Amino acid sequence: MSNGVPTNGDSAETHTASQRYLSTRGEDTGFSFEEVVLKGLANDGGLYIPEQVPTAEGWETWKDLSFVDLAFNILSLYISPAEIPADDLKDIIRRSYATFRADDVTPLVHLQDNIHLLELFHGPTFAFKDVALQFLGNLFEYFLVRRNEGKTGRDRYHLTVVGATSGDTGSAAIYGLRGKKDVSVFMLHPKGRVSPIQELQMTTVLDPNVHNLAVEGNFDNCQDIVKALFADPEINKTHKLGAVNSINWARILAQTVYYFYSYFTLARQQGDSFTVGDKVRFAVPSGNFGDILAGYFAFRMGLPVDKLVIATNENDILDRFWKTGRYEKKPTYGQAAQGGLPADGVKAHEDGVKETLSPAMDILVSSNFERLLWFLAYEFASDAGMDDEWNKRQAGQEVAAWLGDLKTKGGFGPVYRGVLDAARRTFESERVSDPQTIDTIRSVYQAVGYVLDPHTAVGVEAARHQEQQNKPQSTLPIISLSTAHPAKFAGAVTLALQDEPGFEFDAKVLPAEFVGLEQREKRVRDVENAWTAVREVVRKEVEVELASKEY
């Protein structure tokens, strides 16, 4: 079904295949970038992906570009100038990264041996989410200003953003959208399950368009409520829902930039011992699979990636998939996957999400895994020798069936051997326990004096294990993504370092921006773990907000 690319009166010929989008469940195709950004989730429940992953022609020549110029080159491959003219796109990107404390936006620092840390926490809320959400906030604003030109009052297009957070997306989205015209933002967090600083970062923002909702439940309950709202035709029609979670394609797209940028930074830092064209590994602390999926796109675009290493905490659905070929909320260990794969020997944990020291990754089901599944299914279907339309249809049907089973039976798999083999060609997985996380924070501090946040520690431990395991490739540099500032997770950091001589959290870790947060006024509303109850709250609070506006 074509939904009419693009929305602003230009002809479809102005869009390349990588600038048109389809749903992973196969029913919805032909969307423009603007449509997928404003809609978030497809009508059939799928996630948007580009019809084709573009090759980054001449990427090797981008080595010395600034972050902003590099971002422009990459993003232009996915956004037609007929939708956002080049100068406007450049301006959006420039403004998005002007809010970062580091001149080079995402610095790369050498940690130990072959491991380099990609510091992604220099944005306003001290977590990697800022890289995408500063950009997404400005994109929403750009599209809304254009849509609302000459309109007044209730005729204006008012976007109602609803998002779920285990701590970091919430504040990053709020900082990306606070005070923006024609947008209300509702962030659902699991009550009492985010770190105290994360909670304060969200609830101390008092702009009238920001609404914090504390849900009695876990992160997956929050994510399910958001998905249920997107599936409800009524609220979508009346309130024009928008997404800030990584179900929104723009989140993934913005994150591909730092894979390229860190690769080039490494090449500049290493001089003769690393030339553009050499391979690297990336280790990525993973939960919803958005961050590492951006790495997959970078790889598909031509970046020389040896392997993408998925690092999970004890909520290990992804690790179990790579080991068994089954994607299951509740593990059924001991059953070998198709083709006689070994069981992984990991102990089953309690039914549901485990609360760990890396709470932002306490996720049972990783929403972006669906996007990877589509590409794996597409690759598998392509072996049948049919035409591209057939391959795409087949991939969509396969994904819809898998996701259907996940919903009704709690899991699916084992997947076809060819699908699993394709997954293993590009990715490896590691599961890191809480004690290992603490040991890693401590041993890195003792060795080099660097303080890791617990999520970053999960990635670093995975990288170190990879270094030990992959002897022949162990000379390859590993870029380990540092996804948050350690000050956001005082509990875990203090647990690991309290006995270290001279270590003082406030002096060594706490940034000035966090001092005094707890004394500020807060606004948050408790809500039931029920999507219909949340829908009522959204309706009422948007009404109050709109009634107070004069434009």
Ligand SMILES: Cc1ncc(COP(=O)(O)O)c(C=O)c1O
């Ligand atoms: C600090 C931190 N690290 C890692 C992750 C996992 O990233 P993703 O959900 O994209 O896999 C998150 C949450 O998304 C996070 O907040």
Ligand SMILES: N[C@@H](CCOP(=O)(O)O)C(=O)O
């Ligand atoms: N870890 C996230 C969970 C939401 O993930 P998202 O990347 O899909 O927004 C968080 O910190 O909120």
